[in-house]
Amino acid sequence: MSATTTAANPTAGYRTGFGDVVAGEWLKLRTVRSTFWTLVTLFAGSSAISLLICLAAADEFAKDKAAGKPDSGDIVLVGLLFVGQIAAYVLGVMTISAEYSTGGIRTSLTAVPRRVEILVAKAILLAVIVFVVGLATAFACFSLGDIPLRAKNVGVSMSDAGATRAIFGSALYLSGLSIFGLALGFLLRHTAGAITIGLSLIFIIGGLTQLIPGSFGKWLYKVMPGNAGGGITQFGETAKNAEKVFAPWTGFTVFVLEVLMLLIVGAILFEKRDA
């Protein structure tokens, strides 16, 4: 051990820019194991569930189709809407809440005191990573889910109405969900709290709003984030339920606006609160 440090920094006087913040956040994101495992879970879990559910439902699906009952080809993407949604959301929450639970946020903020830059860098990186992995997962789900259906001659095809949109839409929706998680993570600064609130909003409360009578209940059901954003992942019969849900792109726009609103509130609080 030596007690000396180097002489004056040769690059002193440099002003850090947003690119440096992104570079730092990127290194941060890829150097914790939870990121890797969450994304592996997203891909493998979603694909496996799509395959298993399609295997189990293939007979019924074929019978319904033969009987002329409304079917829905988007059953092939079902894994994404189960494991995928949870994984994307949790990854978003953890990206910031882990910094609060470990205390690492204080170190981050001494390195980058312009706090909003941290939030924006995290959001951009998450959105891109989850979109890419989400897209690969959607293709995998589609192909794997198609196998048992095809065996019963009721396979799905990319040329089915809305199928391509649903595949890209699934990636976009998961990407948006991760930002939703990030925003709630910034707001609550607590992993378990943010995960509980977000997932119950999407999986439980979103469905329960159907029980509220009248036009208010209908409207509320439509605008709940999971219902509004999830529409873009559907094709076949379920996508034709115009009475109940927004049209895919309309719903997704509503969802994105909701996420952005939460993110802006998160940014304001992040900026104003003591760390």
Next chain:
Amino acid sequence: MIRAAGLTKRYGDQLAVDHADFTVEPGTVTGFLGPNGAGKSTTMRMILGLDYPTSGGVTVDGKPYRALPAPLREVGSLLDAKAVHGGRSAYNHLAYLAKSNRIPLKRVDDVIGLVGLEQVAKKRSKNFSLGMGQRLGIAAALLGDPGTLLFDEPVNGLDPEGILWVRNLMKSLAAQGRTVFVSSHLMSEMALTADRVIVIGRGQIKADTTMRDFIGQNATTHVRVRSPHAGKLHELMTGSGWRVEALPDDDGALQVFGVTSDAVGDLAGQNGLWVHELAVVQPSLEEAFMSMTADSVEYHAGMPAAGPAGVEAR
């Protein structure tokens, strides 16, 4: 240089820091002392832009922390050694800090070598001992080769060799002309390391002076004398108008204030009294600190004598 002007932080109706004015000069090690809850950490967090002042402000080299163009190149800080994500390796922790301030990655290897963490640099930091965590925190502080350094309890958890190393490191950083601001509850350690001292009690700056003056003004030198004729000597000295205190738990040792050891020795000799020990006792920083902050300790221990109660223990 760190300069605070009217720096105030209020939590509800509690004033954590109350109109603090002080300057931490470059080229010296400045100690930051205060009892538990006196506002040391809050002050350090405000310097680093983590907490916002209720009023007033604090600047580093003339700028608020958040206006520094590349903060890690200007200010290095160790606030809490545990403030790292334990799942990341020591190397990657330093690497992301380096990236965020565009510090060459070669510098990461340099500081890892400097603090002696080469063996564990690629290991996840959650399994680090307190001392290793402290070294990682110091490495992070030195990463940007900054002109100003803030250390909160830097020797916590270090072994004696590590403590000596930190002491020499801080002195050498100051000798290079850097501003070094360090808080510690280890008074003897501070007395050895710091040239200047800022004392805070109940959020108010109680002293901002040199270590020597602080001790000189807040605690007095006395003469310690031990004699088998303690009773007789006590009588004689009191008779000479000197202030004498018997040490309760000692074998005839007396403390005499306001006189030289020569005078005490002469008096004993003239009266034919044996003296087994005669010494001038320099006051410690701890005594000076206790006498100054006696009234501003947030939590008093229920002890009759002035023990180490109230001195920050973590």
